[in-house]
Amino acid sequence: MLIKRRPSWSLPESEVTPRSVYLNRRKFMTGAIASAAALAAPGLLRAGGSPTTTPLTFREAPEYSTDEKKTPFDAVAKYNNFYEFGTGKGDPAKYAHEMSVDPWSVEVDGECARPGRYALEDLLKPHDYEERIYRLRCVEAWSMVIPWVGVPLATVLSRLEPNSRAKYVYFETLHDPKQMRGQRSLFSTIDWPYREGLRMDEAMNELSFLAIGLYGETLPNQNGAPIRLVVPWKYGFKSIKSIVRIRFLEEQPKTTWELLAPSEYGFYANVNPEVDHPRWSQKRERRLPSGVLRPNWMETRMFNGYEEQVAHLYKGMDLAKFY
Amino acid sequence: MLPAAERMVSSVVAKVIVFCVALMPLIWLVTDVVLGRIGPDPGQEITERLGIAAFQLLLVTLLITPLKKMTGWPGWLRHRRMLGLFAFFYAVLHVFAFLQLILGWGDLWATFTRRPYIALGAVAFLLMIPLALTSTKAMMKRMGRRWKPVHRLIYLSAVFAWLHFLWQARSDVTEMVVYGLLLLALLFIRAYWFGVSSLVPLRKSRA
Numbered sequence: 130m131l132i133k134r135r136p137s138w139s140l141p142e143s144e145v146t147p148r149s150v151y152l153n154r155r156k157f158m159t160g161a162i163a164s165a166a167a168l169a170a171p172g173l174l175r176a177g178g179s180p181t182t183t184p185l186t187f188r189e190a191p192e193y194s195t196d197e198k199k200t201p202f203d204a205v206a207k208y209n210n211f212y213e214f215g216t217g218k219g220d221p222a223k224y225a226h227e228m229s230v231d232p233w234s235v236e237v238d239g240e241c242a243r244p245g246r247y248a249l250e251d252l253l254k255p256h257d258y259e260e261r262i263y264r265l266r267c268v269e270a271w272s273m274v275i276p277w278v279g280v281p282l283a284t285v286l287s288r289l290e291p292n293s294r295a296k297y298v299y300f301e302t303l304h305d306p307k308q309m310r311g312q313r314s315l316f317s318t319i320d321w322p323y324r325e326g327l328r329m330d331e332a333m334n335e336l337s338f339l340a341i342g343l344y345g346e347t348l349p350n351q352n353g354a355p356i357r358l359v360v361p362w363k364y365g366f367k368s369i370k371s372i373v374r375i376r377f378l379e380e381q382p383k384t385t386w387e388l389l390a391p392s393e394y395g396f397y398a399n400v401n402p403e404v405d406h407p408r409w410s411q412k413r414e415r416r417l418p419s420g421v422l423r424p425n426w427m428e429t430r431m432f433n434g435y436e437e438q439v440a441h442l443y444k445g446m447d448l449a450k451f452y
Numbered sequence: 453m454l455p456a457a458e459r460m461v462s463s464v465v466a467k468v469i470v471f472c473v474a475l476m477p478l479i480w481l482v483t484d485v486v487l488g489r490i491g492p493d494p495g496q497e498i499t500e501r502l503g504i505a506a507f508q509l510l511l512v513t514l515l516i517t518p519l520k521k522m523t524g525w526p527g528w529l530r531h532r533r534m535l536g537l538f539a540f541f542y543a544v545l546h547v548f549a550f551l552q553l554i555l556g557w558g559d560l561w562a563t564f565t566r567r568p569y570i571a572l573g574a575v576a577f578l579l580m581i582p583l584a585l586t587s588t589k590a591m592m593k594r595m596g597r598r599w600k601p602v603h604r605l606i607y608l609s610a611v612f613a614w615l616h617f618l619w620q621a622r623s624d625v626t627e628m629v630v631y632g633l634l635l636l637a638l639l640f641i642r643a644y645w646f647g648v649s650s651l652v653p654l655r656k657s658r659a
């Protein structure tokens with residue numbers, strides 16, 4: 130990211146829309162307060178470099194929640210795929226504290242009426258926060274049940290007023306090798322930043338969610354703090370973490386895994402037990418935590434069990450072709 | 453003590469040390485399992501750790517002959533059999549862990565025929581079996597001059613094991629590249645010596 134680390138008031142004029150000027154002024158204020166705090170107590174802001182989460186207020190959304198047994202917090206926070214911090218499952222928990230998530234802003238551009246650079250607190254309204262307990266199915270054939278806190282993606286996107294040319298919405302993760310050691314790796318084949326996308330009707334579906342927390346507190350960095358996508362009927366890699374850009378597009382964007390291995394990962398990446406990954410079967414999944422002596426296998430369900438809410442989006446599509 | 457007895461004691465001590473070091477990956481693994489430090493997907497973690505231990509021991513085994521040649525000390529050779537058998541031991545545990553802890557014995561046929569990286573691992577494993585079976589002193593005697601060429605299969609096994617490893621990479625191949633360079637160096641050094649010895653007839657006539 131070219132502008133992220135610069136103070137927001139030094140944005141080139143060309144990138145500033147009237148609305149974002151207003152937003153940036155607000156951000157300047159928070160920035161000023163933060164710097165004052167930093168001056169007063171050096172080192173306090175990143176105390177010990179350990180990830181700190183804070184409690185959130187929210188209402189429960191049982192109509193969107195499963196009553197399956199939740200995966201314990203410890204597993205959710207210590208077993209992650211977040212290649213920006215390394216490819217080992219334990220790497221993100223070890224190294225994600227090297228990323229600073231406060232302040233955070235998201236650049237909005239493309240086919241919409243309200244582009245600009247939004248401070249996180251301007252993008253989300255606390256009265257929208259709700260908790261949804263979703264299943265998460267990883268393309269690697271393991272799964273979890275996670276209580277997310279956040280807001281429906283549709284709520285946020287609507288505020289940005291996408292126009293009629295917006296057919297897709299595209300997201301990017303932070304790209305900053307200084308804070309993300311996985312991006313410094315010499316032999317990574319990923320062309321950073323991490324990119325994801327949804328068709329507009331998928332994005333506006335009631336299940337699509339922007340999470341800012343889990344288990345009642347703000348997200349641990351390794352889970353994609355401070356803001357991430359959650360699309361529970363798709364493989365986990367679609368649920369992009371630590372989002373810094375939202376862009377509305379007329380054309381279908383290229384996404385990271387699709388660019389990397391188009392025969393293995395498609396744009397849609399809907400959970401589908403009938404379409405195997407070329408290197409392994411997708412018929413079953415290990416629900417974590419899995420047993421030490423026996424794997425906790427269960428059948429994988431079409432659209433990860435969210436068929437009722439999303440099947441209509443793909444009517445008439447050959448899902449073996451659009452995987 | 454008589455020099456001969458002393459030598460025997462020190463060789464036994466060395467063997468015990470090598471044995472204990474080679475057992476460390478398993479001890480660590482068991483400790484982590486017992487202490488609940490193995491993470492939420494134990495089968496996967498256990499399988500991966502055993503696989504990497506098997507491959508590492510294969511590389512260490514391949515290091516023995518070059519060490520002997522470079523230091524001129526034949527004592528290294530005393531440890532080669534045990535190290536090779538440890539590599540096989542970890543490979544057996546790795547395969548068993550995969551079948552029991554990851555696969556749960558389901559989908560067997562499709563797994564081995566349709567997943568190339570699994571098939572590569574299976575080839576690496578199959579190649580190790582005859583080597584383990586013919587590793588005893590008695591077999592060495594019985595096979596005489598055929599023993600050496602048969603045991604060169606270990607090169608092939610190591611290459612297949614590496615391909616099996618590489619094929620699993622999802623994006624970052626740093627680890628695979630590092631191990632690959634080590635393996636390449638170990639194989640290259642042999643190719644080099646082979647080239648030198650075939651170019652120098654003197655050596656042969658001396659043998």
Ligand code: HEM
Nearest residue numbers: 500503504506507543547550570573574576577613617620
């Ligand atoms: C029938 C034979 C074999 C089978 C079925 C098998 C299966 C597997 C599986 C399922 C994995 C984990 C893949 C993943 O992370 O998803 C793995 C990893 C691995 N295997 Fe094997 N394997 C076999 C033989 C071998 C042999 C003979 C060796 C070495 C001598 C070996 C070395 C490795 C290594 C180095 C890894 C990577 C571990 C890591 O990710 O750190 N495998 N194998």
